[in-house]
Amino acid sequence: MSQRMSVAEVAPEGFHAVLQLEQYVRKAVDPKVLELVKLRASMLNGCAFCVDMHSQDALANGESSRRLFAVAAWREAPFFTARERAALALTDEVTRLGEAGVTDQTWEEARKVWSEEEIAHLLLAIATINVWNRLAVATRMAPPTA
Numbered sequence: 001m002s003q004r005m006s007v008a009e010v011a012p013e014g015f016h017a018v019l020q021l022e023q024y025v026r027k028a029v030d031p032k033v034l035e036l037v038k039l040r041a042s043m044l045n046g047c048a049f050c051v052d053m054h055s056q057d058a059l060a061n062g063e064s065s066r067r068l069f070a071v072a073a074w075r076e077a078p079f080f081t082a083r084e085r086a087a088l089a090l091t092d093e094v095t096r097l098g099e100a101g102v103t104d105q106t107w108e109e110a111r112k113v114w115s116e117e118e119i120a121h122l123l124l125a126i127a128t129i130n131v132w133n134r135l136a137v138a139t140r141m142a143p144p145t146a
Contacts, residue, residue, distance in 0.1 A: 004139045018135075021128050028121040031061055033087050036080075037122065038129045040088050041095045052143035085109040087122055094126045104127035125144050 008015040025034065025078050035058035042050035070077035074088045086109045093102045110119050135141075 001062055001140050001142065003141055007135050007139060018128070018131050021124065022132070025121060025125040025128050029118075029125045032058075032063060033084055033122075034125055035063060036067075036071060036084055037062065037087055037125055040067065040074065040091045041126060041129045041135055043072055044092065044095045045130065045137060047133040047136050049136045049141040049143050050129070050133055083113045086113050088126045090119075090122055091126050092124065 029037070035054055038054040039051065039058065042054055058068055059065065067077075067079045070079050071088070074080055074085070080088065086106075089106045089109050090102065093106050109124070114122065
C-alpha cells in the first residue's frame with residue numbers, strides 16, 4: 001500500500017494548525033501520560049504509523065516496553081497509576097465516541113485525580129491524536145521499515 005497524499009504538502013496551513021495544537025498539548029500534558037494517550041488512541045484507530053511513532057517516542061523518553069505492551073489491555077494490567085487509568089479511560093471513550101458520549105463514571109473518575117484544567121488539556125490531547133490518526137489512516141501513512 002502506498003501513501004495517497006501528504007496533507008502537509010497539499011494543505012500546509014491546515015496541517016500547521018493541527019501542528020500548533022500538538023505543540024500546545026505537548027507543553028500542557030505530562031509527557032508520560034501524553035504518550036500513553038497517543039498510543040492508546042492510535043491502537044483503537046488502527047493507525048500503524050502513529051502506534052509505531054508513539055511507542056518509539058515513549059521508549060526514547062524512558063517508558064518501559066512492558067507498560068507500552070500493556071496499553072492494549074490497560075484495564076487488566078496492574079502497571080498504571082490512578083491518573084493514568086483515568087486518562088486511558090477518557091481516551092477510550094472520547095476516541096470511540098458513541099451516542100452516549102463520555103459516561104458519568106469515566107468523567108467522575110477523571111475528576112477525582114485530575115483538575116478541571118488538566119482534564120481540558122487531556123481532552124485537547126485526545127482530540128489532537130485522533131485528528132492525526134484520521135489523517136494518517138485516510139492517507140495510508142506507513143511507519144518506516146527500518
